[in-house]
Amino acid sequence: MSKVKELILPVLLAVAVLAVPLVIKNPYWLNVLILILVWTSLGTAWNILGGYAGQLSLGHSAFFGLGAYTLAITATRFGWNPWLGIALGILLAVPLSLFIGSITFRLHGPYFVLGTLAIAEVLRLVALAWRSVTNGAVGIMVPRLFMGISRAPFYWFIAAVAIVAVGLTWWIERNKVGYYFTAIREDQETAESIGINTTGYKNLALVISAVISAVTGAFYASFLSYIEPDIVLSEPVSLQMAIVAIIGGRGTVLGPTVGATLLVLASELFRAQFKQAHLLIYGLLLMAAILFLPGGVLGTIQQRLKDRRAARLAATGATFVARKEAS
Amino acid sequence: MELLAQLPQNLVSGLLLGGMYALIGVGLALVFGVMDIVNLAHGAFLMVGMYTTYLLVNHLGLDPYLGILVSGPILFVLGMLIQRLVIKRIATASHMNQILLTVGLSMVLVNTAQLLFTADYRQIRTSYAETVIRIGSVSMNLAYIISFFLAVAITVGLYLYLMKSEFGRALRATSQDIHAAQLMGVNVQNVQMTAFGLGMALAGAAGALLTPVYYLYPTVGENFGLKAFTMVVLGGMGSVVGAALGGVTLALAESLGQIFVGHELKDAIGFFVFILVLLFKPEGLFGRARA
Numbered sequence: 037m038s039k040v041k042e043l044i045l046p047v048l049l050a051v052a053v054l055a056v057p058l059v060i061k062n063p064y065w066l067n068v069l070i071l072i073l074v075w076t077s078l079g080t081a082w083n084i085l086g087g088y089a090g091q092l093s094l095g096h097s098a099f100f101g102l103g104a105y106t107l108a109i110t111a112t113r114f115g116w117n118p119w120l121g122i123a124l125g126i127l128l129a130v131p132l133s134l135f136i137g138s139i140t141f142r143l144h145g146p147y148f149v150l151g152t153l154a155i156a157e158v159l160r161l162v163a164l165a166w167r168s169v170t171n172g173a174v175g176i177m178v179p180r181l182f183m184g185i186s187r188a189p190f191y192w193f194i195a196a197v198a199i200v201a202v203g204l205t206w207w208i209e210r211n212k213v214g215y216y217f218t219a220i221r222e223d224q225e226t227a228e229s230i231g232i233n234t235t236g237y238k239n240l241a242l243v244i245s246a247v248i249s250a251v252t253g254a255f256y257a258s259f260l261s262y263i264e265p266d267i268v269l270s271e272p273v274s275l276q277m278a279i280v281a282i283i284g285g286r287g288t289v290l291g292p293t294v295g296a297t298l299l300v301l302a303s304e305l306f307r308a309q310f311k312q313a314h315l316l317i318y319g320l321l322l323m324a325a326i327l328f329l330p331g332g333v334l335g336t337i338q339q340r341l342k343d344r345r346a347a348r349l350a351a352t353g354a355t356f357v358a359r360k361e362a363s
Numbered sequence: 364m365e366l367l368a369q370l371p372q373n374l375v376s377g378l379l380l381g382g383m384y385a386l387i388g389v390g391l392a393l394v395f396g397v398m399d400i401v402n403l404a405h406g407a408f409l410m411v412g413m414y415t416t417y418l419l420v421n422h423l424g425l426d427p428y429l430g431i432l433v434s435g436p437i438l439f440v441l442g443m444l445i446q447r448l449v450i451k452r453i454a455t456a457s458h459m460n461q462i463l464l465t466v467g468l469s470m471v472l473v474n475t476a477q478l479l480f481t482a483d484y485r486q487i488r489t490s491y492a493e494t495v496i497r498i499g500s501v502s503m504n505l506a507y508i509i510s511f512f513l514a515v516a517i518t519v520g521l522y523l524y525l526m527k528s529e530f531g532r533a534l535r536a537t538s539q540d541i542h543a544a545q546l547m548g549v550n551v552q553n554v555q556m557t558a559f560g561l562g563m564a565l566a567g568a569a570g571a572l573l574t575p576v577y578y579l580y581p582t583v584g585e586n587f588g589l590k591a592f593t594m595v596v597l598g599g600m601g602s603v604v605g606a607a608l609g610g611v612t613l614a615l616a617e618s619l620g621q622i623f624v625g626h627e628l629k630d631a632i633g634f635f636v637f638i639l640v641l642l643f644k645p646e647g648l649f650g651r652a653r654a
Binding site: 146149155158161162275315322327 | 642
């Protein structure tokens with residue numbers, strides 16, 4: 037019964053998100069919302085590995101780019117249906133993430149971060165050099181997933197991805213997997229010593245995170261209808277994924293959603309004024325978040341609420357609590 | 364055989380570039396290896412050094428090599444300021460937070476440069492760059508030769524300074540055991556601030572030396588920043604000499620490797636080497652392991 041009750045609010049929220057295009061018809065705002073959902077999906081994907089399992093990857097552009105290029109290459113070179121391309125991207129994300137994991141999970145702390153960065157950079161350079169397949173810096177024109185002028189189908193697709201990603205995080209947080217992830221984040225050696233297969237669970241977090249990133253990458257390629265290595269495989273993609281999650285709140289279910297909303301809106305606001313300045317703003321926000329809000333927006337709010345609840349409980353008096361528990 | 368014919372030229376080019384890599388690596392070794400701060404903004408500081416030199420050459424008509432005397436001190440002061448205001452607050456924080464903070468710092472520096480100078484590729488013109496010296500089949504650009512010797516001179520000078528001076532001793536003591544150093548009367552706060560400033564000054568000097576031989580654009584430092592970690596790791600953490608040797612090794616690996624993989628994948632060699640060293644020889648090629 038309580039399980040069903042717990043589900044009511046999330047399901048209502050998901051329905052509300054899906055209903056948005058019925059109300060908002062303005063293409064500009066629909067585009068902004070699609071971007072928010074793209075970054076929500078990416079930030080949420082990153083958050084599962086970086087926020088919950090504590091493995092700070094700065095190389096997730098590898099999976100985003102894999103999804104984008106698989107769709108683009110299969111559609112333009114082999115004439116595949118773009119939906120098949122998305123499916124293949126998802127399939128390929130699994131071995132690629134396991135391969136990258138088999139290298140980087142042997143590294144610790146800053147070396148893990150630098151290792152992920154280095155691998156993603158190698159992939160970008162290969163994509164630039166391998167012109168016969170990727171067209172190099174010229175890029176590829178990508179077919180659209182949905183015909184017609186309406187942006188709504190794009191919205192529904194990426195909204196579904198975001199809802200699945202956030203829902204999965206919600207589920208993970210409430211189950212054994214989530215506790216294992218957190219145990220690994222807090223103290224890997226202790227987690228190992230109580231019998232958690234740390235490498236296995238780290239790989240699980242990576243695979244989930246890679247698959248969501250790849251789907252989003254494929255979607256983004258088709259939404260933009262053009263890709264090149266510096267758009268989908270570059271360091272800024274990896275950085276933004278991390279920044280979205282960190283500013284919103286690492287290791288919280290809705291943190292990346294909050295982060296994506298704030299950052300996309302901020303960048304729309306600033307893009308109008310100065311062309312490239314939104315990355316400058318991101319940098320400043322990131323520094324401010326680390327220095328003053330290390331838990332991110334949502335993490336800090338949650339901590340405040342928890343503190344207040346604890347304080348209120350203490351004020352009500354321990355005897356009262358004890359009596360209530362006894363009855 | 365065509366490959367063999369290319370060899371001497373690439374060897375010399377690699378060595379000349381290696382001098383500058385050494386300087387970049389040593390700067391990062393001071394901050395990362397010695398002070399244990401994961402600084403992903405090192406490349407951005409190098410970029411600031413390059414644009415400072417560019418401005419001096421273009422607006423004051425200064426010789427680019429005199430630019431070191433200006434960009435070095437500017438970066439030294441900027442580095443100390445940033446250490447005092449920002450880095451100090453996270454000196455004891457987790458490596459993750461250090462990385463994220465310096466990533467933020469790097470984004471701020473790079474995008475400020477982009478606002479000020481646009482993303483255009485720029486180049487300064489010097490008489491040296493057009494002078495080519497030929498020995499046998501090997502040709503060398505005069506600017507490269509001057510940059511190389513200056514880089515080596517600065518690296519050696521720094522090494523001697525760290526080994527002989529009172530400050531050098533204090534810095535080495537702080538890196539070995541910060542609490543013991545403090546008990547022995549070392550002002551570790553000042554040492555850490557100065558070490559960060561010095562690391563940035565070296566990045567600035569390397570930037571000044573690169574300006575006559577390289578293009579500049581706001582993201583030019585990104586590649587060098589990640590490569591600098593390769594050099595430090597190759598050299599064995601915490602070793603300034605090791606980082607210098609790591610720089611030369613990496614430059615040689617790149618210039619010889621590009622004979623086989625082509626110019627476009629030259630930068631990938633560095634990252635590839637980085638991963639291999641971390642996996643199979645984490646104590647570095649020239650150093651001892653540090654916990």
